[in-house]
Amino acid sequence: MDKELTFENFPDGYINDDALILWKYNGHEYEFDMQDLETFQKLDEAKKVFVEIDVEKSDIEKITLTYEMFLKFFDVIFGRGKEIVGVKINVRNAVKAYHSFMSFINDQNLSTVNYFNSINKASDKYNVNRAARRANK
Numbered sequence: 001m002d003k004e005l006t007f008e009n010f011p012d013g014y015i016n017d018d019a020l021i022l023w024k025y026n027g028h029e030y031e032f033d034m035q036d037l038e039t040f041q042k043l044d045e046a047k048k049v050f051v052e053i054d055v056e057k058s059d060i061e062k063i064t065l066t067y068e069m070f071l072k073f074f075d076v077i078f079g080r081g082k083e084i085v086g087v088k089i090n091v092r093n094a095v096k097a098y099h100s101f102m103s104f105i106n107d108q109n110l111s112t113v114n115y116f117n118s119i120n121k122a123s124d125k126y127n128v129n130r131a132a133r134r135a136n137k
Contacts, residue, residue: 020111023104025097030078032101034108039077043105046076063091070094074101 021033033039049072053065067089074097075081085094 020108023101025084025100028080028083030080030084032077032104032108034105042077046073049073049076064089066091067094070098073098 021031023030023032034043049069051069053062057065067085070085070091071081071094073081074084078084084097
């Protein structure tokens with residue numbers, strides 16, 4: 001974002017901006033709001049699907065298992081894993097979807113942090129005045 005976020009110019013946009021919670025991928029939109037407890041719990045649960053793959057497995061098994069982890073990750077969160085990673089078992093496509101989703105989450109988190117920082121800055125401005133008024137009594 002180009003201009004500094006302040007209490008005056010950011011909160012309404014943050015609160016009412018549906019773009020912050022819509023991940024757009026492959027022509028589809030998926031609602032995901034990190035400030036929603038149920039959504040956050042789904043992400044936490046979905047991360048558990050990533051396990052270490054035995055190096056002794058064949059390359060075919062490794063590709064299949066890796067694809068299936070990403071598929072299950074998106075299934076846990078959205079219930080539409082194949083729509084996101086594709087029906088063809090392709091790890092590159094699955095990783096590409098995951099990377100896009102993680103970038104989306106990072107952007108959403110940054111917007112949230114900026115929002116709360118702007119609120120803190122605005123409230124600090126008023127707290128200083130309040131403290132000064134009390135000191136003058």
